Amino acid sequence: MALDILNGSGPLRVVKVLANGKRRFDPVEKDRLITAAMKPGVSVARLALAHGVNANQLRNWVKLRRDQQAQGALTVVAERETSAFVPVVAASPIARQSDMPARPSSAGMRLTASLPNGVRLELEDADEQAVSVMIEALGRYNVPAG
Known part of the structure; x- marks a missing residue:
């Protein structure tokens, strides 16, 4: 027998x-009742009374369903989320070409x-202080993926 839940x-x-x-x-009927109770504008107390269930019990079932749905949504978001860390490539001195003017002795x-x-950010011919400032600045910001 199928229940006409809202009536x-x-x-x-x-x-x-x-x-x-x-x-x-019956789990199927209970599931339909919870789904009906979650619809906007539905009186949970009236619905519970019409189906012989305590209103507080129905509210608890609805709360559990919402919590499960929220947990499922968080799991999906967590699986899609990429790392907030920025990959850092080890810096190496730049090889100077002979036609480039010589700079002070500090290697860029x-x-x-x-x-x-x-x-993509690039910082070229920088000293150690500039590189450390850049890394520190990158670490302060949460860049959204995508």
Whole structure:
């Protein structure tokens, strides 16, 4: 027998009564009742009364369903999320070509960072202080992926 959930066709079918008086309901009908109770504008108390269930019990079932859905959504987001860390490539001195003018004796360094959102940052001919400032600045920002 299919329940007409919103019109209150009768109490939920009880499949088992425990020794302490607690009832176990048909899972399919219970699932439909919870789904109906989650619809906007539906009175949970009226729905519970029409189906022979305590209103607080139905509210608890709805809360559990919402928590499960939220947990499922968080799991999906966590699986898709990329690392917030920026990959850092070890810097190496730049080889000077003979036609380039000579600079002071400090060897320049190159820093290249590819961010998860597709932005590519390059810092060339930088001293150690500039590279460390750049790495520190990159570490402060959470760049969204994608």
